[in-house]
Amino acid sequence: MTILSKGGNQKRAESAVINFEKRWVYVLRGSSKGGDMLHLGDGRIVIEGSAFSSQDEFSVTYREKSLYVVALSGMIEHVIPVSSDDYSSIREEASRLGCLTSLQKGQYLLPGFVDLHVHSPQWAQDGAALDEPLERWLGKYTFPTESRFTDNRYATKVHSHLVDTLLSRGTTTVLYFDTIYRNSATGLAQICAEKGQRAFVGKVVMDDPEANPEYYRETTDEAIAETERFITEIYDLNTPQGVYPVITPRFIPSCTDKGLEALGCLASQYQCFTQTHCSEGDWEHATVWERFGKSDAEALNNFGLLTDKTVMHHCVYLSESDADIFARNGAAVAHCPYSNAYFASAVCPVRRYRGQGVTVGMGTDISGGYAPSMYEVIRMAAIASRMLEYGVDMKIAADRRGVPGSLMTLDQAFWLATVGGASALHVNTGRLDAGYIWDAQIVDVHAANADLPIFDEEEEPKVVFQKIMNLSGPTNIKKVWCQGRVVYEG
Numbered sequence: 001m002t003i004l005s006k007g008g009n010q011k012r013a014e015s016a017v018i019n020f021e022k023r024w025v026y027v028l029r030g031s032s033k034g035g036d037m038l039h040l041g042d043g044r045i046v047i048e049g050s051a052f053s054s055q056d057e058f059s060v061t062y063r064e065k066s067l068y069v070v071a072l073s074g075m076i077e078h079v080i081p082v083s084s085d086d087y088s089s090i091r092e093e094a095s096r097l098g099c100l101t102s103l104q105k106g107q108y109l110l111p112g113f114v115d116l117h118v119h120s121p122q123w124a125q126d127g128a129a130l131d132e133p134l135e136r137w138l139g140k141y142t143f144p145t146e147s148r149f150t151d152n153r154y155a156t157k158v159h160s161h162l163v164d165t166l167l168s169r170g171t172t173t174v175l176y177f178d179t180i181y182r183n184s185a186t187g188l189a190q191i192c193a194e195k196g197q198r199a200f201v202g203k204v205v206m207d208d209p210e211a212n213p214e215y216y217r218e219t220t221d222e223a224i225a226e227t228e229r230f231i232t233e234i235y236d237l238n239t240p241q242g243v244y245p246v247i248t249p250r251f252i253p254s255c256t257d258k259g260l261e262a263l264g265c266l267a268s269q270y271q272c273f274t275q276t277h278c279s280e281g282d283w284e285h286a287t288v289w290e291r292f293g294k295s296d297a298e299a300l301n302n303f304g305l306l307t308d309k310t311v312m313h314h315c316v317y318l319s320e321s322d323a324d325i326f327a328r329n330g331a332a333v334a335h336c337p338y339s340n341a342y343f344a345s346a347v348c349p350v351r352r353y354r355g356q357g358v359t360v361g362m363g364t365d366i367s368g369g370y371a372p373s374m375y376e377v378i379r380m381a382a383i384a385s386r387m388l389e390y391g392v393d394m395k396i397a398a399d400r401r402g403v404p405g406s407l408m409t410l411d412q413a414f415w416l417a418t419v420g421g422a423s424a425l426h427v428n429t430g431r432l433d434a435g436y437i438w439d440a441q442i443v444d445v446h447a448a449n450a451d452l453p454i455f456d457e458e459e460e461p462k463v464v465f466q467k468i469m470n471l472s473g474p475t476n477i478k479k480v481w482c483q484g485r486v487v488y489e490g
C-alpha cells in the first residue's frame, strides 16, 4: 500500500459547516503496481483502537486494535488491521501529520447510537409525571409542558440541554418530535445543526378541535401551511451530518381526516420522512378502530403516511396483517421498551415483527420513557423480552405463561440501537466498517466512579461487551464523533 499525504492536517470546522462540499474522498484502489494507495492529509483523521460493531443482527464482532482512516466528509475510507504490513508506517505518518487519536488500554470504540423517538419539549418534564395512563398524562402534564415552547428563550434552553445530554450518551442520530410551533421545531433543528448531531425533526400536527385543548392546537389550514413552511426551512439548513424535516401528525386521535390526508400529500410531494404514534396502547388502538373500523396501520397507509420513509412509534398491537403492510411498504417500527412499560400495557413483539421482515430500531421516547441513554434502552429491551418470553403472572402454569420465541439478546438489542435505527432512517451509519459514516464513541471501562468491574488485563472481549452494555454510564463515555467531527469530549 502506498501512503500519500498532502500537507498537514487541515483544521476541522469548529461549528456547523454550512455549504459543506464533499470533495475529499479519493482512495485510489489498485494502482499500477497492483497495491492500494491510501491518502492521509486533506483533513483526514486516523483513530487507533479496538472496536465492537455488529457482524449481523445476532452477533457483535470485536476487532482488535486497528486504524480507522476517516475522510473530511466523515466517511470511513479504510480499516487497517494491526496484522497489516503497513500498519506501523501509516500510524507513524498519521502521527507526524498530527491527525492520529490513539485509544488507551481499557478504551473501546463503538458506533454512535440512533434514537428513533425523542419528544424534545418533554425533556423539561423528564423523570416525573408517569403516574397516569397516556390519555390522561397528555392533558394533565404533557400539553401544558409543550405549550410553553412559544417562549423562544425557554425552548432554546431546554433544546440545547437535551442535545448536549444525548450527544454525551453516545447518541449521534435522533428522530425528534417537537411541538406544534414551527419556530420551536426550527430552533431545535438549528441547535442540532450547530452542535453536529444528525437530526430528523418533526413539527407536530394537532388540528382536531374536538380532541385537543384550545390552548394547544391549530386549525387544519394552519397545520398544513406551517408544516410546508417548516419543510422548506429545514431543507435550507445545510450541514455535513444532515438535518431533515419530518411530517409529524401527533397520532390519529389528535388529527382530522382532512389534516391527515393533506400531510400524506405533502409527504409524497416533498418525499419527506413521516412519523407518528401507531397502535401504542389499548386506548389508542380502540379509539382508531371506533373511528375507522380498521387498525392504525391500515388507516395510516390509506392516508399515504406509511411509506419506506416512515418510522412508527411503539406499534405494540400490530396484527400479522398490519406487520405485513409495514414489511411490504418498507416502513419501520421504533421500539421503546421503557415507555411501553408505562403506557402500552404489553411488551412489543419485536422478534415476531423482525421475522415478518419489518425494519425495527429503538427509541427512548423521552419522556414517556425517562432514560435518555440508549444503553438503558438496550438493557430494558433485553429485560422486557425476557418477561414476554417467560411471562409475568406466577398463577399461570410455566408452560402457558409466556410467548416463546420472544427473547432478545444484548447483541440483538445493540444491533437495533445502531444498525436497525440507521436502516429505518436510510443513513449509512451504525457500523464501524469501511464505507460507513464515522459516527463513533469511545467507552473507557476504567473511568473513575463507574460501575464497571473489570479486573483482568486480558478479559474476554465478549465479557467486556456485555459489561459495557449492562453497566456503563455517562462517565465511561470519553469522546463522541458524528460524521467525523468531535461532538462531545468528557
Ligand code: GUN
Binding pocket: 119, 134, 138, 142, 250, 251, 277, 280, 339, 343, 365, 368
Ligand atoms: N401519543 C400521543 N402523544 C404521545 C406522546 O407524547 N408520548 C407517547 N408516548 N405517546 C403519545
Ligand code: FE
Binding pocket: 117, 119, 277, 313, 365, 368
Ligand atoms: Fe412518543
